[in-house]
Amino acid sequence: xxxxxxxxxxxxxxxxxxxxxxxxxxxxxxxxxxxxxxxxxxxxxxxxxxxxxxxxxxxxxxxxxxxxxxxxxxxxxxxxxxxxxxxxxxxxxxxxxxxxxxxxxxxxxxxxxxxxxxxxxxxxxxxxxxxxxxxxxxxxxxxxxxxxxxxxxxxxxxxxxxxxxxxxxxxxxxxxxxxxxxxxxxxxxxxxxxxxxxxxxxxxxxxxxxxxxxxxxxxxxxxxxxxxxxxxxxxxxxxxxxxxxxxxxxxxxxxxxxxxxxxxxxxxxxxxxxxxxxxxxxxxxxxxxxxxxxxxxxxxxxxxxxxxxxxxxxxxxxxxxxxxxxxxxxxxxxxxxxxxxxxxxxxxxxxxxxxxxxxxxxxxxxxxxxxxxxxxxxxxxxxxxxxxxxxxxxxxxxxxxxxxxxxxxxxxxxxxxxxxxxxxxxxxxxxxxxxxxxxxxxxxxxxxxxxxxxxxxxxxxxxxxxxxxxxxxxxxxxxxxxxxxxxxxxxxxxxxxxxxxxxxxxxxxxxxxxxxxxxxxxxxxxxxxxxxxxxxxxxxxxxxxxxxxxxxxxxxxxxxxxxxxxxxxxxxxxxxxxxxxxx
Numbered sequence: 066x067x068x069x070x071x072x073x074x075x076x077x078x079x080x081x082x083x084x085x086x087x088x089x090x091x092x093x094x095x096x097x098x099x100x101x102x103x104x105x106x107x108x109x110x111x112x113x114x115x116x117x118x119x120x121x122x123x124x125x126x127x128x129x130x131x132x133x134x135x136x137x138x139x140x141x142x143x144x145x146x147x148x149x150x151x152x153x154x155x156x157x158x159x160x161x162x163x164x165x166x167x168x169x170x171x172x173x174x175x176x177x178x179x180x181x182x183x184x185x186x187x188x189x190x191x192x193x194x195x196x197x198x199x200x201x202x203x204x205x206x207x208x209x210x211x212x213x214x215x216x217x218x219x220x221x222x223x224x225x226x227x228x229x230x231x232x233x234x235x236x237x238x239x240x241x242x243x244x245x246x247x248x249x250x251x252x253x254x255x256x257x258x259x260x261x262x263x264x265x266x267x268x269x270x271x272x273x274x275x276x277x278x279x280x281x282x283x284x285x286x287x288x289x290x291x292x293x294x295x296x297x298x299x300x301x302x303x304x305x306x307x308x309x310x311x312x313x314x315x316x317x318x319x320x321x322x323x324x325x326x327x328x329x330x331x332x333x334x335x336x337x338x339x340x341x342x343x344x345x346x347x348x349x350x351x352x353x354x355x356x357x358x359x360x361x362x363x364x365x366x367x368x369x370x371x372x373x374x375x376x377x378x379x380x381x382x383x384x385x386x387x388x389x390x391x392x393x394x395x396x397x398x399x400x401x402x403x404x405x406x407x408x409x410x411x412x413x414x415x416x417x418x419x420x421x422x423x424x425x426x427x428x429x430x431x432x433x434x435x436x437x438x439x440x441x442x443x444x445x446x447x448x449x450x451x452x453x454x455x456x457x458x459x460x461x462x463x464x465x466x467x468x469x470x471x472x473x474x475x476x477x478x479x480x481x482x483x484x485x486x487x488x489x490x491x492x493x494x495x496x497x498x499x500x501x502x503x504x505x506x507x508x509x510x511x512x513x514x515x516x517x518x519x520x521x522x523x524x525x526x527x528x529x530x531x532x533x534x535x536x537x538x539x540x541x542x543x544x545x546x547x548x549x550x551x552x553x554x555x556x557x558x559x560x561x562x563x564x565x566x567x568x569x570x571x572x573x574x575x576x577x578x579x580x581x582x583x584x585x586x587x588x589x590x591x592x593x594x595x596x597x598x599x600x601x602x603x604x605x606x607x608x609x610x611x612x613x614x615x616x617x618x619x620x621x622x623x624x625x626x627x628x629x630x631x632x633x634x635x636x637x638x639x640x641x642x643x644x645x646x647x648x
Contacts, residue, residue: 073270073271129189138516209273232631242452242460248496252395296547302525316415384640389509427522586644
């Protein structure tokens with residue numbers, strides 16, 4: 066995994082701008098760096114060496130002068146190499162994308178299987194091409210600046226380089242507080258936008274001239290098949306997909322929870338590997354949070370895995386939270402960022418690649434909110450209808466438009482996939498998945514130089530799973546029926562038909578223990594004072610419980626994020642020292 070950035074300007078970018086871009090992305094690629102400068106275009110790359118460790122440095126430059134910098138893994142690289150019939154200069158899996166562009170032009174990304182964010186400069190046509198994978202696994206941002214165009218793997222790099230000022234987009238901020246993430250291409254930074262999942266941007270003379278879209282999940286008709294045939298097909302595609310996601314020239318492992326998605330990853334990794342799988346699990350000792358170690362330990366023992374258990378404590382929470390806020394420059398208020406960050410921190414000394422279970426719920430309809438939306442009226446409950454801060458009455462205003470972005474996503478999903486289950490799944494894939502789950506995994510792992518891979522979100526898996534009939538996704542009131550059935554048959558230790566438990570982190574308990582001390586500090590932060598009525602934040606933190614703990618967490622994390630990324634403070638120290646210092 067890597068970092069990339071670049072500019073296309075009428076006047077060449079000064080070297081110090083490129084230096085600042087490189088430094089800002091160093092954590093994404095601590096193993097090397099490179100740059101390309103020509104015709105007012107500059108490309109910057111920082112490398113995390115995973116495939117062709119010795120020879121895969123970037124930028125990659127073809128004989129005709131086409132240049133590529135990329136962040137990601139191209140899983141069909143072996144197949145593309147055979148099909149393209151050209152001389153390859155390296156063993157890097159990303160080089161196939163370069164030659165595919167040279168052959169197919171702007172539509173090249175439709176042939177890529179993998180997770181990627183990449184930039185290609187075609188010097189002969191003076192054309193810059195940016196592309197992002199269909200699920201949005203890897204991040205890519207851009208800004209249309211006064212004298213041209215700039216892009217980077219992370220917004221903070223554009224700000225650190227002085228290409229964009231750190232100004233808050235109030236509408237995106239409001240959406241963040243409503244959902245815990247932002248829905249579309251807008252970020253909370255005014256002037257910085259995401260390249261959409263599956264989008265290819267064509268830039269000429271510093272202006273976007275065309276957009277192509279190859280988004281997931283596929284708009285395919287339902288593919289009925291018997292349960293037996295579906296189970297056999299699932300086993301085959303899952304084995305092939307996990308095998309492809311293990312391609313690496315460096316050590317790899319996985320994150321294991323007590324759920325069935327990561328258990329399915331473990332089961333297949335154990336089948337495919339001669340050596341024990343290295344599995345990392347987080348737990349919260351001494352709290353009311355469900356301890357996933359029992360289920361994870363049983364699964365790891367059954368698979369013969371080497372199991373590493375990471376205990377996340379209140380001390381870790383208070384110590385590391387400012388660093389987590391710093392890593393999540395494009396913010397999600399998902400408290401699962403805490404264990405994800407700490408798991409990556411523990412894994413980094415041993416592995417460079419980690420497989421995770423993200424995407425299983427989206428492809429196989431695992432969420433309770435999805436099933437609730439399919440109930441007959443009047444029992445039906447539409448998802449994403451409740452403002453996340455509804456239990457907190459202290460906002461100065463609650464904008465009436467907070468749901469506009471989600472409305473647009475849901476409408477587009479229904480138009481593409483028709484009414485019903487697949488439209489609900491597609492909306493999650495367009496909003497929640499790339500802008501919360503995948504964003505969290507990317508930033509928390511890349512902060513420690515670890516690459517996260519998500520085999521469920523592979524085009525082959527999506528082409529199989531998404532068109533399945535509803536009854537093979539939801540049956541007897543439970544989601545992910547087919548995946549559960551496969552796991553029960555192939556890995557009984559996982560207890561595949563146990564009731565789904567939502568993953569919880571005891572942030573409310575930890576905050577409640579320090580609430581009276583914490584409330585006044587949070588209330589006086591600039592980002593909170595402009596949002597909340599006087600006295601409301603102190604009252605909230607003084608009486609944190611299970612009902613309003615989520616609101617307290619969101620305000621605390623937002624205060625730390627705003628301080629670091631809008632005001633520009635360093636966030637050095639623990640939560641209390643940071644909040645006290647910055648009043």
